[in-house]
């Protein structure tokens with residue numbers, strides 16, 4: 395019998411039944427999107443134009459390529475880091491150490507790919523392999539999550555996550571049991587969250603751009619915008635890598651199928667949907683519209699980065715001159731809550747910025763199809779759900795002080811609307 399934790403955390407995602415449904419629904423949605431993007435009608439809703447047979451999904455070449463990719467990213471993770479950061483304090487009062495070399499991994503990957511291309515590596519052939527690659531990524535996520543589930547059987551109770559230890563194997567497999575599964579210095583969750591999937595997303599986007607250049611003589615302006623915006627997002631995440639150590643995924647959520655599949659399969663193959671759509675459904679975009687879209691992305695990025703940096707600076711050192719003048723509320727835990735600046739505008743200004751950027755990533759695809767807006771729709775649902783989970787945790791942590799914060803900053807994500 396798997397060890398469970400003290401008082402049981404309330405079940406999320408509809409409990410074991412919801413988790414079982416999501417185990418099937420998430421991969422099915424990803425394949426539906428991959429197929430829809432390359433089909434003529436590109437319908438988000440409705441059945442796919444065709445169902446691929448096993449021969450279209452299984453390819454030993456894709457498996458080799460995928461394993462080589464994971465191996466390369468793991469090797470880059472193990473290279474000497476410019477800094478080693480400490481994570482948040484754990485239940486046993488210890489802190490884990492994490493290498494800060496994600497941006498270095500991005501640059502080295504770009505150099506290696508560049509070298510490979512000059513030696514004849516056909517990056518433009520990658521879009522043809524998306525289906526089999528997504529298939530092996532999904533298989534890897536299932537096998538890896540099984541390994542994580544087994545590994546948690548022998549982990550001490552103090553290493554388990556607050557959720558994901560209900561005793562129901564399907565639910566726990568989905569949510570993840572161990573908080574920070576590691577082998578020596580190699581932290582699986584931290585590695586997966588920022589490396590193979592996020593850098594893979596940029597590489598797939600670039601391959602789609604190259605393929606478009608092959609097909610049409612040069613990449614379209616819409617393709618350049620999508621590539622540029624998403625490269626900025628990934629580059630920013632890796633540049634501010636340390637900030638991930640205070641996110642809910644690292645500090646609260648166990649590492650199971652949801653995050654493993656999300657990180658290594660869902661992110662690269664569905665977050666590149668706009669570029670996939672543009673390869674098969676070229677859009678003409680004029681300079682005035684492109685400028686408006688760039689402005690929308692810049693506003694979103696400004697809010698996203700401003701809010702995330704303000705909170706990280708404040709959490710690291712509340713007397714830092716950049717945040718020392720902001721108004722705060724004291725809590726019984728000794729930690730303070732910001733009530734002015736970005737965090738005085740709404741309770742999740744970083745989500746607002748992220749959503750505005752999501753809109754800017756879809757607009758270059760025009761308004762003739764709903765498919766490229768999938769990311770915006772999914773992301774809105776994800777962030778609304780995430781916001782509710784975070785509120786519950788903060789209310790538990792900060793009690794009356796959190797209620798006071800909610801009274802002073804009544805809107806959650808969008809001022810005067812939500």
Ligand SMILES: NC(=O)C1=CN([C@@H]2O[C@H](COP(=O)(O)OP(=O)(O)OC[C@H]3O[C@@H](n4cnc5c(N)ncnc54)[C@H](OP(=O)(O)O)[C@@H]3O)[C@@H](O)[C@H]2O)C=CC1
Nearest residue numbers: 641642643702705730731732733737744745748780784788
């Ligand atoms: N592209 C994608 O698919 C996804 C992107 N994201 C992005 O990841 C980023 C991180 O998001 P996430 O981890 O959900 O949460 P946040 O970075 O918003 O962190 C929430 C935590 O911040 C602290 N906090 C809340 N309010 C205040 C305040 N007023 N003053 C000081 N601290 C406060 C609390 O923790 P404590 O008090 O313990 O410090 C709270 O638990 C966001 O920008 C989000 O948009 C998230 C999910 C998916």
Ligand SMILES: CC(C)CCC[C@@H](C)[C@H]1CC=C2C3=C(CC[C@@]21C)[C@@]1(C)CC[C@H](O)C(C)(C)[C@@H]1CC3
Nearest residue numbers: 420587630631638641643652653655656657660661
């Ligand atoms: C498959 C499911 C429907 C849900 C899986 C969710 C995951 C894909 C996301 C959960 C939190 C994430 C974050 C990022 C990527 C998506 C996942 C893994 C993030 C790394 C993107 C870049 C940002 O700058 C960030 C703030 C570092 C993000 C952290 C959370």
